[in-house]
Amino acid sequence: MTGKKISFIVFTSNTANPIKLELGYRTLVFVTLGLFFLFVVSVLLLVQFNQFVLESLEKKRVIAENQNLKKQLSQVENKIEALELSLARSKSFITKLKLITNSEDPSYGLNLAQMPVNLESRSGFSFVPFYSGPEEKLSQDGMALELPTEQSYDLLSIRIDRSIEETELQEQSLTELWQLLSDRQAFLAAMPSVKPSRGWISSTFGYRPHPFSGRTVLHAGIDIAANSGTPIVAPASGVVTFVGYDEGYGKVVEIDHGFGLSTRFGHCSQIFVKIGQQVNRFDVIASVGNTGRSTGSHLHYEVRFNGIPRNPLLFILDED
Secondary structure, three states: OOOOEEEEEEOOOOOOOOEEEEEEHHHHHHHHHHHHHHHHHHHHHHHHHHHHHHHHHHHHHHHHHHHHHHHHHHHHHHHHHHHHHHHHHHHHHHHHHHHHOOOOOOOHHHHHHOOOOOHHHHHOOOOOOOOOOOOEEEEEOOEEEEEOOHHHHHHHHHHHHHHHHHHHHHHHHHHHHHHHHOOOHHHHHOOOOOOOOOOEEEEOOEEEEOOOOOOEEEEOOEEEEOOOOOEEEOOOOEEEEEEEEEOOOEEEEEEEEEOOEEEEEEEEEEEOOOOOOEEOOOOEEEEEEOOOOOOOOEEEEEEEEOOEEEOHHHOOOOOO
16 A cells, blocks of 8 residues: 555646656645645634634724713713702802801801801712723723723712702702792891902901901901902992991991891992991992002902801802
């Protein structure tokens, strides 16, 4: 068997003599097996390449879908943050209404002193970034793509549920306030609830170094920086109880609003009211100036309850 040979005779048109090839049986077997092996390898490589192409296309599709999903979730996140901020402002507004209408606690003065000023403390919200948990990653061409995880969806659901619950609570509070306010119109008319002058607040209520002596003293109101001549309006209805000049306040006006509330306006350039005059909210009473001990044109504005200075910002409802 091993001595057998197989001959191949090839005839060509160029030569009269045919070409004769002889292969041993073993050589023929090896050649046949080699060709078969190459065929199998070629088929496997073709299948693998086709699978790689399909996986690459699918991966690109998944990455594109996740990028679009992440963009949509980011838009939803922005809307939820806007809703949370709106709810925080609304809750602050409701809290102020309850304070000035004395609907929560008879200890009115104590409530005013404890009024919250921070948005997060007002609302109870904690503004946590949406993609704050663990993230999955897909990598292609050495670039990593961060994708939202199940934890992100859970956090989104929690924040939506919390916003809905907060909205329902505020709706209930507003309903209660509406019923209460109808019986307190005179009290509300006396509340100094509007900013008395246009301008920006250059100094707030509280202890600070005195601009002239340098000693730490209580700044009993707020300073509203504005151009000289800017109108000053009455923040609530009341009766003018003082018009005159003070060494520190300069030209000053005081209004008694009743219910233990009074307001004071210092450093005026001109005064347009007189003692005993009845004024209503938004009536022009004076204009901003730089009289008295002043470092520049501004309005010094005070609110007092039973003679005790209170932070005017706790009363102002038309916040910027």
